[in-house]
Amino acid sequence: GQNIDQPTEMTATEGAIVQINCTYQTSGFNGLFWYQQHAGEAPTFLSYNVLDGLEEKGRFSSFLSRSKGYSYLLLKELQMKDSASYLCAVATDYKLSFGAGTTVTVRA
Amino acid sequence: ETGVTQTPRHLVMGMTNKKSLKCEQHLGHNAMYWYKQSAKKPLELMFVYNFKEQTENNSVPSRFSPECPNSSHLFLHLHTLQPEDSALYLCASSQEILAGSSTDTQYFGPGTRLTVL
Numbered sequence: 001g002q003n004i005d006q007p008t009e010m011t012a013t014e015g016a017i018v019q020i021n022c023t024y025q026t027s028g029f030n031g032l033f034w035y036q037q038h039a040g041e042a043p044t045f046l047s048y049n050v051l052d053g054l055e056e057k058g059r060f061s062s063f064l065s066r067s068k069g070y071s072y073l074l075l076k077e078l079q080m081k082d083s084a085s086y087l088c089a090v091a092t093d094y095k096l097s098f099g100a101g102t103t104v105t106v107r108a
Numbered sequence: 109e110t111g112v113t114q115t116p117r118h119l120v121m122g123m124t125n126k127k128s129l130k131c132e133q134h135l136g137h138n139a140m141y142w143y144k145q146s147a148k149k150p151l152e153l154m155f156v157y158n159f160k161e162q163t164e165n166n167s168v169p170s171r172f173s174p175e176c177p178n179s180s181h182l183f184l185h186l187h188t189l190q191p192e193d194s195a196l197y198l199c200a201s202s203q204e205i206l207a208g209s210s211t212d213t214q215y216f217g218p219g220t221r222l223t224v225l
Contacts, residue, residue: 004150030212031209031212033213033214035216041218041219042110042112042198042216042217042218042219043151043198043216044110044216045213045214045215048210048212048213050209087150087151089151091212094156094158094163094164094205095153095156095164095166096151096153096214097150097153098150098151099150100148100149100150101150
């Protein structure tokens with residue numbers, strides 16, 4: 001089976017930076033996705049990495065190391081609206097396998 | 109608004125009822141998916157359709173029956189469900205499967221919150 005691990009919860013202050021780590025052990029690899037999910041809403045796509053390195057998109061960046069089975073999502077200049085669950089997902093075969101999600105709480 | 113719509117948004121049903129969930133995507137995608145999301149658990153893939161053909165049935169009980177009449181529409185028919193089937197059911201679509209590129213990105217609908225009494 002696929003094994004994808006990420007911390008359950010993180011708390012940070014408005015304006016700060018938070019890094020959400022994701023480690024994976026999967027059979028095959030076709031890319032790694034990060035999604036944001038606010039309570040009661042659908043997951044929304046944030047980023048996609050298939051090659052090693054850093055992808056930057058505004059306040060959000062995502063990093064991938066395939067040899068280490070490791071990724072992180074970096075959220076900069078945190079805003080209250082960034083309070084949400086962040087899901088790491090690995091594409092293998094026809095599937096996306098998801099981690100359980102990291103709930104980020106941003107405090108004023 | 110992701111271009112994927114689901115109805116109904118909320119559904120309460122008894123164990124002997126039959127109901128259907130509907131998903132429609134307006135993105136011109138070729139692949140559609142059903143997921144189950146239970147509290148504190150990872151999203152669980154249920155079914156995958158690519159060009160209307162089912163490519164994955166992730167060991168889902170037969171009380172869940174999918175139907176994909178065309179690339180834009182996906183249904184999940186429910187009958188004789190159990191209380192443990194109560195969850196958020198999410199539909200998603202993607203341009204491609206296994207392209208190894210950003211066209212594999214899945215876009216999710218808002219989900220149907222299902223409660224089985």
